[in-house]
Amino acid sequence: xxxxxxxxxxxxxxxxxxxxxxxxxxLAYGGDGLPRKALxxxxxxxxxxxxxxxxxxxxxxxxxxxxxxxxVPADSAEGTGSG
Amino acid sequence: MSTEHDHAHDQHGHxxxxxxxxxxxxxxxxxxxxGKRIYAIRDLLxxxxxxxxxxxxxxxxxxxxxSPANGARLxxxxxxxxxxxxxxxxxxxxxxxxxxxxxxxLVEFVVLENTEKVHNLVVCxxxxxxxxxxxxxxxxxxxxxxxxxxxxxxPRAVMREFGTELAADVAVRVFDSSADxxxxxxxxxxxxxxxxxxxxxxxxxxxxSMIGVTLAREPxxxxxxxx
Amino acid sequence: xxxxxxxxxxxxxxxxxxHEHALADWEVAADAVAQALGARGIRSTDExxxxxxxxxxxxxxxxxxxxxxxxxxxxxxxxxxxxxxxxIDRKMAELEETWGVS
Numbered sequence: 001x002x003x004x005x006x007x008x009x010x011x012x013x014x015x016x017x018x019x020x021x022x023x024x025x026x027l028a029y030g031g032d033g034l035p036r037k038a039l040x041x042x043x044x045x046x047x048x049x050x051x052x053x054x055x056x057x058x059x060x061x062x063x064x065x066x067x068x069x070x071x072v073p074a075d076s077a078e079g080t081g082s083g
Numbered sequence: 084m085s086t087e088h089d090h091a092h093d094q095h096g097h098x099x100x101x102x103x104x105x106x107x108x109x110x111x112x113x114x115x116x117x118g119k120r121i122y123a124i125r126d127l128l129x130x131x132x133x134x135x136x137x138x139x140x141x142x143x144x145x146x147x148x149x150s151p152a153n154g155a156r157l158x159x160x161x162x163x164x165x166x167x168x169x170x171x172x173x174x175x176x177x178x179x180x181x182x183x184x185x186x187x188x189l190v191e192f193v194v195l196e197n198t199e200k201v202h203n204l205v206v207c208x209x210x211x212x213x214x215x216x217x218x219x220x221x222x223x224x225x226x227x228x229x230x231x232x233x234x235x236x237x238p239r240a241v242m243r244e245f246g247t248e249l250a251a252d253v254a255v256r257v258f259d260s261s262a263d264x265x266x267x268x269x270x271x272x273x274x275x276x277x278x279x280x281x282x283x284x285x286x287x288x289x290x291x292s293m294i295g296v297t298l299a300r301e302p303x304x305x306x307x308x309x310x
Numbered sequence: 311x312x313x314x315x316x317x318x319x320x321x322x323x324x325x326x327x328x329h330e331h332a333l334a335d336w337e338v339a340a341d342a343v344a345q346a347l348g349a350r351g352i353r354s355t356d357e358x359x360x361x362x363x364x365x366x367x368x369x370x371x372x373x374x375x376x377x378x379x380x381x382x383x384x385x386x387x388x389x390x391x392x393x394x395x396x397x398i399d400r401k402m403a404e405l406e407e408t409w410g411v412s
Contacts, residue, residue, distance in 0.1 A: 002261050002359070004208055006235065006319040018191065021263055027356035030390070039262055041193075046236075046257075050319065056239045059254035065262035117377040118336030123401035124384060125343050127393055134346050142342040142349065208318030210359055211375070220333075220341075224326045226375050232320040244326050259318060263355075 003070045007042070010049055011074050015063055016041035024067070038068040145188075149219035151290035153184045154267060157194075157217075158293065159285035162272040171269070172196060179217070188216035190263040195256070195295075197271045202249055204242070204257045204295035205266040206234035214265040218290060225294065235259060245296045268292065270299040314367040337376040344383050353386050361385045 002024055017040055022033025046060040054060070114122075128134040160182060161168035171178040175194045179186040186192065192214055195203035207213065208231045213221035224230050234241050238255045242248075249255065258266045270292040276284060279302065291297040333341075347353040361382035362370070370378065387393040 002209060004259060004261060004318045005316050006208075016193075018262075018264055021190070024262070024356045024359075027354050028360035030354075030357060033356075039264070041264070050236055053236065056237065057251075057254060060238070060256070061254065062235060062257045062259065064259045065264050067262065114334075114336055115377075117340075117373075117380040118334065119402050119405060120384065120398065121336055121340045121343060121380045123398050123405055124380070124387065124393065125339055126405070127397060127401050128343070128347075128387075131392075133352070133392055134343070134350065138346040138350065139339070139342045142345040143338060145345070146338075146341065206318075209315055210362060222330050223375075224328055224330075227326065228317055228320070228371075229322060229324040229326050231317040232322045232324075233326075235318045241326065244328070 003066055004064060006049060007044060007064050007066070010044055012042045012044035012048070013074075014040050014071075015043040018065065021067075040066055040068070040071065042066045042071065146215070146220060149216060151218050151288075151293065152285070153179075153217050153219075154214075154290070154293045155285040155288035156182055156281075157184065157267075158269055158288040158299075159281045161269055162276075162284055163281050168196075168269075175267070184217065186216050189214065189265055192217070192265040192267060193258075194267050194269050195258065196269045197295075197298075199271075200253060202253050202255050202295065203266075203268045204234060204238050204255060205260065205268060206231060206257060207260040208232070208235055209259075209261055212260040212265060214267050217265075217267060218293060222290070242296050245291060247297050268295040270295075273299050273301050276302055313363060314365070314370045315363050340376045340379045340383070344379055347383070347386075352390070352392070353383070357386055358382050 017038065019039065020036035021039050023031075023035070023037045024033070027033040041063050042065075043061050043063050045058075046054045046056065046062055047058055049062060125134075125139060129136055129139075157171060157179065161171050167178065167181070170181070171194050175192050176186045176189065195205070197203055206225075211221055211226040211231075213225060215221070230241065235257055238257050239249060260266055270288065272284070273287060276287070287300040287302065289297060289300060292299045344353065344358065348355065348358075358379075362378060364385070365373075365378065365381060369381065373381065384393070384395070384398065388395055
C-alpha cells in the first residue's frame with residue numbers, strides 16, 4: 001500500500017535499517033499493528049528506476065522507506081530486489 | 084479560534100447588506116461546502132463528548148507554535164558546533180531536545196547533510212508527509228500533485244523552478260517519505276559567513292533549504308530581508 | 311497500475327505553483343479536528359492515508375487538499391460508528407440556518 005509503484009520490480013540496496021515499526025497495513029484498518037515489521041531505507045540509482053526517461057545526472061539516487069515483505073534478496077528470482 | 088456557533092446565537096436576523104452590517108456572516112458566506120461540513124463535524128464531536136473544545140484548540144496552538152525557525156536553530160547550531168552536528172545526524176530527536184525543541188510528535192526523523200558533492204531533496208509522493216513538529220505546516224507546492232509527481236523523476240528541473248542550479252558534479256539524492264520516517268535537510272553553510280553569530284546564521288536557513296529545493300541564503304541577501 | 315494517490319513519476323509537465331495561500335479558518339479546523347482525533351487515539355495516520363486512498367479517483371483529483379481531509383475524516387468517523395452521515399447533513403443545515411446564509 002505504501003510502496004510506490006515506481007520502485008516495484010526494481011533493484012536497489014539497503015541503505016539503512018530504520019528499525020521495527022507497527023505494521024501499517026494493520027493500522028490502516030484500525031488494527032494494533034502487531035507484530036512489528038522491519039522498515040528499510042532502500043536506495044536506487046535513478047537510471048535504474050526511470051531508464052532513458054531520467055535526464056539528469058548518472059550519479060543521482062533515490063531512497064524510499066519500504067517494509068519487509070515488499071523486499072526479496074536481489075540474488076533470487078531474476079534479480080529483482082523490490083516488489 | 085473563531086467560534087461561529089457561539090456568535091450565531093448572538094445575532095439578530097438580517098435581510099439587508101450582510102457585508103455592511105455583519106462582516107462575520109459575510110465571511111461565512113465564503114465558506115465552501117467542505118468548510119461547513121467540518122464545522123458540523125467538529126460541533127457534533129464536541130456535543131457528543133468525543134472531543135472537547137480544548138482538544139481542538141490545543142492542536143491549533145501546537146501548529147501555530149511550530150515554524151521553520153525551529154529547524155533553522157538546529158541547522159545554525161550544527162554549523163557552528165561540529166559535535167552537535169554529529170549528534171544531530173546520529174540521534175536527531177535527542178539533538179532537538181538539547182535545544183528545547185519538542186520533536187515528540189515524530190515517530191522518528193532523519194537529518195540529511197548536504198555536502199560539496201551531495202544534495203538532498205525531500206518529497207512525499209503518496210500524500211504530503213512532512214516534519215510538521217519541527218517545521219510547521221508544509222507549503223502548498225509541497226502538497227501539490229506536480230511536486231509529488233515530478234520531484235522523483237526530475238529533481239533538478241523542479242529545483243530550477245526555485246532558482247536553484249547545482250554544480251554539474253553534485254549528485255542529487257531524493258528521499259520519498261513513504262513510511263513513518265520524516266526527513267529534514269541540513270543545508271550547507273554559505274561562504275562568507277565567518278564570524279556570524281548563531282542567531283545571524285539561523286536567518287540564512289530557509290524552510291525551502293530544509294526541504295532541499297533551495298540552498299541556504301547568502302549573507303548579503305539576508306541582510307536585505309531581516310526586519 | 312498505480313492508484314490515484316501514487317503519484318511518483320506520473321507523467322506531467324505541470325509547473326509548480328509557488329503561491330502560498332493563508333489558511334482559511336475552516337482549513338485550520340479541518341487540520342485541528344483530524345489531529346485532535348489522532349491525539350485521542352480515535353484515528354491513526356495510516357487510517358487517514360487509507361481513507362484518502364479509498365477516495366474515488368475523480369474526487370481525489372478535483373477536491374482541494376483540505377477538502378480531501380474533511381472527506382477522509384468523515385469517512386473514518388462513519389466507519390467507526392462515531393457519527394452518521396445523516397446527522398452531519400442535519401447539523402450542516404442547522405448551522406446554515408443559524409448563520410442566516412444559504
